[in-house]
Amino acid sequence: MGKRQDRGQPRYRQLADVLIGDISRGRLKVGETLPGELELVERFNVSRHTVREALRRLDDLGLIDRQQGVGTVVRARRSSPSYVQTVRSPSELMRYPADSRLVVTGAVQVRANRQLARLLDVRTGSEWLKVSALRRLKSQPVAIAWTDVYLLPEYGDIVPHIGRRGQLVYQLIEAMHGERVDHIRVQIRAGVVTQELAGPLEAPIGMPSLTVIRHYHGRGHRPFEISVSEHPSDRYLYSLDLQRGWQSSDTWTTQ
Amino acid sequence: MGKRQDRGQPRYRQLADVLIGDISRGRLKVGETLPGELELVERFNVSRHTVREALRRLDDLGLIDRQQGVGTVVRARRSSPSYVQTVRSPSELMRYPADSRLVVTGAVQVRANRQLARLLDVRTGSEWLKVSALRRLKSQPVAIAWTDVYLLPEYGDIVPHIGRRGQLVYQLIEAMHGERVDHIRVQIRAGVVTQELAGPLEAPIGMPSLTVIRHYHGRGHRPFEISVSEHPSDRYLYSLDLQRGWQSSDTWTTQ
DNA sequence: AACCTAGATTTGTCCGGACATTTGGCACTC
DNA sequence: GAGTGCCAAATGTCCGGACAAATCTAGGTT
Numbered sequence: 001m002g003k004r005q006d007r008g009q010p011r012y013r014q015l016a017d018v019l020i021g022d023i024s025r026g027r028l029k030v031g032e033t034l035p036g037e038l039e040l041v042e043r044f045n046v047s048r049h050t051v052r053e054a055l056r057r058l059d060d061l062g063l064i065d066r067q068q069g070v071g072t073v074v075r076a077r078r079s080s081p082s083y084v085q086t087v088r089s090p091s092e093l094m095r096y097p098a099d100s101r102l103v104v105t106g107a108v109q110v111r112a113n114r115q116l117a118r119l120l121d122v123r124t125g126s127e128w129l130k131v132s133a134l135r136r137l138k139s140q141p142v143a144i145a146w147t148d149v150y151l152l153p154e155y156g157d158i159v160p161h162i163g164r165r166g167q168l169v170y171q172l173i174e175a176m177h178g179e180r181v182d183h184i185r186v187q188i189r190a191g192v193v194t195q196e197l198a199g200p201l202e203a204p205i206g207m208p209s210l211t212v213i214r215h216y217h218g219r220g221h222r223p224f225e226i227s228v229s230e231h232p233s234d235r236y237l238y239s240l241d242l243q244r245g246w247q248s249s250d251t252w253t254t255q
Numbered sequence: 256m257g258k259r260q261d262r263g264q265p266r267y268r269q270l271a272d273v274l275i276g277d278i279s280r281g282r283l284k285v286g287e288t289l290p291g292e293l294e295l296v297e298r299f300n301v302s303r304h305t306v307r308e309a310l311r312r313l314d315d316l317g318l319i320d321r322q323q324g325v326g327t328v329v330r331a332r333r334s335s336p337s338y339v340q341t342v343r344s345p346s347e348l349m350r351y352p353a354d355s356r357l358v359v360t361g362a363v364q365v366r367a368n369r370q371l372a373r374l375l376d377v378r379t380g381s382e383w384l385k386v387s388a389l390r391r392l393k394s395q396p397v398a399i400a401w402t403d404v405y406l407l408p409e410y411g412d413i414v415p416h417i418g419r420r421g422q423l424v425y426q427l428i429e430a431m432h433g434e435r436v437d438h439i440r441v442q443i444r445a446g447v448v449t450q451e452l453a454g455p456l457e458a459p460i461g462m463p464s465l466t467v468i469r470h471y472h473g474r475g476h477r478p479f480e481i482s483v484s485e486h487p488s489d490r491y492l493y494s495l496d497l498q499r500g501w502q503s504s505d506t507w508t509t510q
Numbered sequence: 511a512a513c514c515t516a517g518a519t520t521t522g523t524c525c526g527g528a529c530a531t532t533t534g535g536c537a538c539t540c
Numbered sequence: 541g542a543g544t545g546c547c548a549a550a551t552g553t554c555c556g557g558a559c560a561a562a563t564c565t566a567g568g569t570t
Contacts, residue, residue: 010553036520047555052521068521069563265523291550302525307551323551324533514569522561531552539544 012053015044019054023063023074034064034072107131107159110150120150120213120226128226129153131162131169150226155179170216170225179224267308270299274309278318278329289319289327359417362386364408374468375405375481383481384408386417386424405481410434425471425480434479 009017022028035043040051055072058064066072110116110130117124128150149169151158158172173179216225264272277283290298295306310327313319321327365371365385372379383405404424406413413427428434471480 012553038520049556050554053553055521066521067563068561069519071520071563267523293550304526305524308523310551321551322533323531324549326533326550512570514567516567517565519564520562523559525558526556528555529553531550533550534548536547537545540542 011046012050012057015040015046015050015054016057018044019058020063023058028074030074032074034074036071107156109153120215120223120228122223122226127153129156129159131159148228150228152224155224173216173225266301267305267312270295270301270305270309271312273299274313275318278313283329285329287329289329291326359414360387362411362414365405374483375470375478377478377481382408384411384414386414403483405483407479410479428471428480 019028019034028034034040034055037048037051037055040046040054041048044051055064055066059066063075064072065075108130110128112120112122112124112126112128114124117126120128122128129152131149131151132147149162151169151173155173155177158169158176161172161176162169211228213226213228215223274283274289283289289295289310292303292306292310295301295309296303299306310319310321314321318330319327320330363385365383367375367377367379367381367383369379372381375383377383384407386404386406387402404417406424406428410428410432413424413431416427416431417424466483468481468483470478
C-alpha cells in the first residue's frame with residue numbers, strides 16, 4: 001500500500017493522472033468543483049501535501065482554477081474557430097492536432113552552414129540529418145504545414161517510423177534510443193510563404209505564415225532534434241494562457 | 256536577515272525575491288551553483304518546504320535549472336540578435352523592453368461591432384475605451400509597434416498617465432483603481448502590414464508582421480484591459496523556453 | 511429589504527521529520 | 541590506467557500537523 005508500484009510513477013503523479021482522466025472523459029465537467037483537498041486525502045489515502053502536488057500539476061497544465069475559500073473548478077476550454085488553437089499551458093505548445101499525420105518526403109544529411117546554424121542555434125559545421133515532411137490535417141485539409149526535422153545523424157534509424165499516429169519524433173527517439181527529453185524551447189516567428197514553399201504548402205506566395213521552431217534537448221542541453229515548421233496562416237495560430245508565474249516589477253524590470 | 260519590509264508577503268516569496276535579486280545583481284552568476292536547500296534552510300531560518308517553494312518559483316520563472324543529485328544552478332541567458340527576444344518563462348511574454356516608451360496618440364470610446372468583438376473575444380455591443388499609442392525603442396529606432404489598448408470606460412482617468420516609464424497600463428489600473436490582475440492571456444498571430452498601419456509603423460505595405468494580443472483579466476475572468484500590438488518584423492519575435500509541465504501522451508493527445 | 515456578523519468551508523502558508531532516487535567523486539581492484 | 545563499488549551530497553517524494561486568509565452561507569439585526 002505504501003510502496004510505489006504503478007510503473008514507478010510518484011503518487012502525486014498517479015493522482016494527477018486520475019484527475020486528468022476524469023476531466024478528459026467528462027466525468028468532471030467544465031465549471032464543476034473538484035472534491036476538496038481533504039476529501040481527496042481520504043479518498044486516495046495520501047497526505048494533503050501529495051494532493052496539493054497533484055493539483056499543482058493540474059494547475060500547471062491549465063486544467064483547473066483554484067481560489068482560496070472557494071475551491072477548485074475545472075477550467076473552461078475556449079472554443080476556437082479553425083486554425084485557431086488555444087494553448088492553456090506552455091506544454092501544449094509542443095503538441096500537434098491529434099488528427100494530423102506526418103508524411104516524410106525525403107531525408108538527407110547536411111552540414112550546417114552559417115545561415116542554418118543561426119536558424120537552428122547550433123554550431124556551424126555540425127552534421128544533421130534533415131528529414132523533410134508534410135503535416136496534414138484530415139478534418140481540415142486546408143491546414144497543412146511543412147516541416148524540416150533536423151536530427152543527430154545517429155538517430156537515422158527512426159526515419160522509417162516517422163508518421164506513426166500519435167507519436168512525435170522525439171518520442172520515437174526516446175523509445176528507440178532512450179534519449180530523454182529534458183528541455184524544450186519553442187520559437188515563433190512571422191514570415192511569408194516563399195516561392196519554394198508555395199507548392200508544398202498549397203498556399204499563395206506572399207501569404208503570411210508562422211514559423212515554429214522546436215528544439216528538443218537532452219541532458220546538459222544537448223540538442224538532438226530540431227523541428228522547423230512553416231504554417232501558412234492568415235489567422236492567429238498560438239495563444240498562451242497564463243495564470244501563474246508573476247514577478248514583482250521592482251525586482252525584475254531592470255534586467 | 257529579513258530586514259526588508261516585506262510584511263504581507265509570504266516567506267517563500269520573500270526568499271525567492273532575495274534569490275532573484277542576487278541573480279539579477281550578478282551576485283549569483285550564470286552557471287553558478289546555488290546554496291543547497293539545507294543550507295538555505297539554516298541561513299534563512301525557514302523550513303525546507305518553504306525553501307523548495309521559493310526555488311519552485313525561480314524554476315517557474317526560468318531562472319534556474321535543478322537536477323537531482325547535482326544541485327541548482329543559475330540558468331544561462333540566451334544572447335539574442337536585435338528584434339529577437341527570448342522568453343524564458345511565460346510571464347515574460349507580458350513584459351516590454353525597459354527602454355521603450357508608449358506615446359498616446361488618441362483616445363475614443365467605441366462600441367464593439369462583430370469584427371472587433373471577435374478580435375478581442377468580448378461581447379458584441381460592449382463599450383470600450385480605445386487608446387491608440389505608439390511604442391518606440393530608443394536604442395533601436397527601427398523597432399516600433401502600434402498598440403491599441405482597449406479599456407473598460409470606467410478606467411478612462413488613467414489615460415493621461417499612460418507612458419510613464421516602467422509602468423504598464425494594467426499596473427496603472429491596479430494602482431489607481433485597485434483592480435488586481437488575476438489572469439492574462441497572450442495571443443500571437445501572423446499578418447502583413449496593411450495600408451492603414453504602414454504609416455504609423457514606418458514599414459512597407461505587405462511586410463510580415465506579428466500581432467500580439469494581451470488580455471488582462473480580473474477576478475472571475477472579467478476582462479478590463481485588452482492590448483493589441485502590431486509589430487513589424489520579418490524576424491522571430493517571441494520564443495518560449497519551456498522546461499516544466501510535461502504530460503504523458505496517452506492521457507492527453509485524445510483531447 | 512438591506513445590512514451585518516459569526517461560523518463553516520476551502521485553499522494558502524509553514525513547520526518538522528523521514529526515506530528514496532540520482533549523481534559525482536573517491537578509494538579500491540585488476 | 542581502466543574499470544568497479546561504495547559513499548556522500550543533493551534534490552525528489554511523502555507523511556503528519558497547525559494556523560492563516562479568503563470566501564460563502566446562514567442567521568440575526570436594523
